[in-house]
Amino acid sequence: MKTHAFVRENAPRAILYGQIYSQKDKAEDNTNDSSNDQKVFSRSHSPCPEFSKYIYFIFAPTLIYRDSYPRSLSIQWNYVLSQLAQFVAAVFFSYYLFYRFCLPVFRYFKSDHVTVEIFVLSILNCTLPGALLLFCVFYGFLHCWLNAFAEMLRFADREFYSDWWTATSWSSYYRTWNIVVHDWLYTYIYRDCHTLFGVKYRLVSMYMVIFLSACVHEYILALAFGYFYPILFLQFAVLG
Template sequence: MTDLRKRTKSPAEQTEAEKYANKEAKKPTFSYRESPLTVLISTSLHIRAIYHIFVAILIMLLIDTVVYDLIERGKINVGLNVIANGFGDIGRGVRLWLFDLSIALAFYPALKIYGSSRMLLKNLPGLQRVWTGFGIIGLVSLETLLIAVPTWDLGRQHLAIASSAAVTCEMFRFVMKIHAVAISCIPRFHNEKIPLPTFKSYLYFLFAPTLVYRDEYPRTKKIRWEVVTFHILEVFAIIFYNSFLWERFILPYWSDYGKQPRIEAGTVVRGMFACVLPGVISFLCGFYCLLHAWLNAFAELLRFGDRLFYEDWWTTSQFSKYYRAWNLVVHSWLRDHIYKPIAPSAGKVLATFIVFFISSVAHEMVLALSFGFFYPVLLMEFGVLGLLLLPLTDAIGRRFPHTLNLLMWLSFFFGNGLLWSLYPMEYFARQNCPPSERDSFFMPKSWSCPEIILKPNWTFQNPFDIIH
């Protein structure tokens, strides 16, 4: 009797094309998915009410500021100066972005030339190995050029904070994009039956809201322009919201920091706690702006069907799940191109450490080039404390999920309060303190200027003593 069942081929029997197809099938697939907040806001009246609460808070703070400015100053100033200063010299920022874009576009013809030349050498394995070495050197050189030129330019002359942040984020985005394409082409170089990416696919990937390369992605049938407009308006509203928080809550506490030679420790501590609430609001707004509104706007413009850019990180009780769910776009790239290649030989612990180190250094570079100084507060919070909390919260979070979720949110409050205090302190200390021979990009100035002192004759009274 003939066996009609389909027999699975062994790896030795499979062709290169079949091996590649099987390997691609095992990779995480893209599908038609909406962002979690899109689903929650559209299906839950409770979540929609929370969204409306944030909008109402913005409107009330705006009204409060307008009334205050009209009464005290006779004019209206609601954060527009902060936006103008933050995006200052935007033309220089655009030029740096165009440079990075030109390097990313030049990568494609270089890839085609490399692939065609390699096929010509298919019967000369020795020369193929040499050509592979040249290819690796060329890729590393392009990635280094993408990072080095903007870094040199921003280090030579400081650019406005928001413009610098945009340039540095785009710099890293282009590096990760071309690296992902190069890695995806490795099996194609070994078999001419598997074509290299077309320029159309490559160009689409450069602007698609993902860092994981595929020749094709799920595509929606049409662009919903009302969705694009709504998300773009949200982006502008959140930029205004953050600039408003900066002007309303940060500048009053820290803009004069360093003008006086001494400052009381109590004033510093009080200012830090005053920055906790605006810090966490800015943290939530930044997440919503970049990972929800901005990416969904681009996804809709490009008809990109998979919009799972993050998961419900706000409910987690483990830092490991938070780091995975917070930004699936970057996490997927780090997993595929850093963690998975390293883990089999280095082990999971070392691979995790390397991933955290690379990610924290990249984040710190964005802040250092944006502010114009190196002050590794985020590096310590994310790359050191966050890494140490991984095993602790993994063990305890499973047993006490609700308690650990509360503690995680407390850490978000305190962590963002410190970020919104220490970076402005250093920023304004460098502006207000007298120049010194010890001034350096890497040496914090706020540690020595101004001098932090205890309040003279300070005493503590028992708050429970109500008998006088």
């Protein structure tokens, strides 16, 4: 996602750079008024950002590439250590929840014949542990991990999530619980699809974003757990 953002932001300026200087070369060839030194000087500026900016973007807690970001004045290392310690605690608690409550339900799930009764019982047995896992993952990653890296990099824009717990609809929940991914989907998927299909097919752009998000989430879980269990796909693609 970061690679796509970096290429998507810099490709247009590189193309524009090539078009401008190709036109200048044609004009210079026609007039023969410019010297070779001037040509070398005019091409000394590269349209691509410095490598240090790319490295900063790779580690920055954002998926939207910019040449510069708001920066804080100093690093509070006590805050960094506190966030990392809370992240480790969230990881261990998530592991305990999954190993103690979720894994026994799905340990032989792919080898048994799955009936409607087994399917419903598996959902009910994992409802409460799954909700706790959601809270742990949210707090551990979107709060502790991203804030720790933001503090170490003096990254000042730290709106990683909003008040999703007050959401009254699925659309509001998806827009607020993970602003980092939502901004990437809106900037590089929705807006591009909106430009491609036009205002008339706005719903097509919306469903493209929802479907892509559902497929990616389900693909990651299928690789991690070794079986296809399309709960998130139904949640994103149907309810979303």
